[in-house]
Amino acid sequence: MDVELSQEQQAFAQLAREFAQGELAPHAARWDQECIFPVDAFRRAGELGFCGLYAPAEMGGLGLSRLDASIVFEELAAVDPSTTAFLTIHNMAVWMVGTWGSPKLLEQWGEALAGGNKLASYCLTEPGAGSDAASLKTSAQKQGDFYLLNGAKAFISGAGETELLVVMARTGAAGAGGISAFAVPADLPGISYGRKELKMGWNSQSTRAITFDNVEVPAHCLLAKEGEGFKLAMKGLVGGRINIATCSVGAAQGAMNVAREYMRGRKQFNKDLTQFQALQFKYADMATQVVAARQMVRLAACKLDADSSDATVYSAMAKRFATDAGFSVCLDAQQLLGGYGYLKDYPLERLVRDTRVHQILEGTNEIMRVIIAQQLLERGLILE
Numbered sequence: 001m002d003v004e005l006s007q008e009q010q011a012f013a014q015l016a017r018e019f020a021q022g023e024l025a026p027h028a029a030r031w032d033q034e035c036i037f038p039v040d041a042f043r044r045a046g047e048l049g050f051c052g053l054y055a056p057a058e059m060g061g062l063g064l065s066r067l068d069a070s071i072v073f074e075e076l077a078a079v080d081p082s083t084t085a086f087l088t089i090h091n092m093a094v095w096m097v098g099t100w101g102s103p104k105l106l107e108q109w110g111e112a113l114a115g116g117n118k119l120a121s122y123c124l125t126e127p128g129a130g131s132d133a134a135s136l137k138t139s140a141q142k143q144g145d146f147y148l149l150n151g152a153k154a155f156i157s158g159a160g161e162t163e164l165l166v167v168m169a170r171t172g173a174a175g176a177g178g179i180s181a182f183a184v185p186a187d188l189p190g191i192s193y194g195r196k197e198l199k200m201g202w203n204s205q206s207t208r209a210i211t212f213d214n215v216e217v218p219a220h221c222l223l224a225k226e227g228e229g230f231k232l233a234m235k236g237l238v239g240g241r242i243n244i245a246t247c248s249v250g251a252a253q254g255a256m257n258v259a260r261e262y263m264r265g266r267k268q269f270n271k272d273l274t275q276f277q278a279l280q281f282k283y284a285d286m287a288t289q290v291v292a293a294r295q296m297v298r299l300a301a302c303k304l305d306a307d308s309s310d311a312t313v314y315s316a317m318a319k320r321f322a323t324d325a326g327f328s329v330c331l332d333a334q335q336l337l338g339g340y341g342y343l344k345d346y347p348l349e350r351l352v353r354d355t356r357v358h359q360i361l362e363g364t365n366e367i368m369r370v371i372i373a374q375q376l377l378e379r380g381l382i383l384e
């Protein structure tokens with residue numbers, strides 16, 4: 001792994017920084033406050049290729065590496081982790097469609113998804129199947145040239161606003177091997193959406209439950225083959241977890257930037273806050289945490305780019321470490337601003353609220369520990 005970014009990567013970072021300053025920063029607080037899902041911003045992100053960053057070029061994606069994608073997402077998340085996190089979920093779903101979709105499916109959806117003109121949700125979790133994802137009950141029964149989809153999904157980001165749903169459903173026996181994945185048009189008859197969940201953060205993206213009642217899904221919407229859906233879902237999440245970890249790193253860096261400006265301009269006891277050693281030490285620890293998290297995220301991204309057999313465990317480690325570090329750094333930055341950090345005049349309370357969920361979703365950090373421990377202790381994986 002190169003420690004320095006290449007010129008091309010620096011250019012991507014600069015482009016993303018400009019997009020973040022121009023298109024996200026001026027609106028992020030209002031989108032959060034008014035719970036607005038910024039479809040137009042996603043469309044403009046799509047114009048730059050940000051809706052299909054690592055999607056195959058054949059479907060109109062940029063076909064970049066996970067490391068390159070992480071560099072872009074980090075810049076966006078520094079000002080708006082909630083909107084960026086949805087963008088990462090869309091990218092994950094688009095990559096799954098692009099990698100395992102049938103030619104007919106790609107003809108219908110490929111360019112629109114990669115270009116951001118249509119958005120996608122990832123639908124694995126169910127009311128009764130969260131951490132134990134392989135116990136999911138939503139069923140898809142083959143009937144001629146379509147599958148009859150029945151069941152319910154929960155905690156689906158973008159649901160009710162997105163046009164395509166990547167749905168994991170049971171086509172066979174109990175357990176992981178009986179699950180298949182489908183790309184389901186979100187407006188098919190029989191699909192209904194629950195209320196917009198009321199959340200602590202991530203307010204610029206809607207979260208809803210989805211119910212499927214005898215939905216006729218055309219057979220060409222199956223991704224890969226029957227019975228492979230759980231593995232596809234997990235492969236999607238290996239990258240998704242790196243993305244969520246990236247959003248935490250970006251948010252933490254954004255929080256540190258705000259805190260530094262504040263500390264430079266704020267005097268107490270006739271000194272700038274930057275001159276108090278207790279605060280200097282806190283800031284130094286925050287910076288150390290962010291750099292360590294960023295390096296873990298980039299290492300995991302490189303492992304995935306290299307298709308390394310230990311990518312799953314590095315992704316789990318990066319997600320566990322970076323999302324814990326990111327939340328803690330945002331909290332510390334909020335503390336550095338004293339009472340002002342608690343006000344909505346500054347973005348810190350939003351960054352704290354938005355990064356909290358990163359420790360919970362796309363696999364809780366407890367499940368990340370399960371994955372790490374299984375690989376190291378049961379399967380004897382040696383990390384070098």
Ligand SMILES: CC(C)(COP(=O)(O)OP(=O)(O)OC[C@H]1O[C@@H](n2cnc3c(N)ncnc32)[C@H](O)[C@@H]1OP(=O)(O)O)[C@@H](O)C(=O)NCCC(=O)NCCSC(=O)CCS(=O)O
Pocket residue numbers: 089122124125130131132133134155156157158176230231234235237238312360361362363364367370371
């Ligand atoms: C807890 C889990 C990690 C594991 O579950 P299981 O113990 O039930 O499954 P396994 O026996 O480990 O695996 C079954 C099967 O799948 C293969 N597998 C597992 N991981 C991978 C992988 N990374 N890549 C490829 N294949 C994989 C494994 O080899 C087995 O196959 P064989 O039998 O060997 O052939 C899992 O249930 C888990 O991750 N749980 C957490 C679920 C989760 O993250 N949910 C979040 C959903 S998204 C969300 O939060 C909403 C936000 S949003 O995106 O809108």
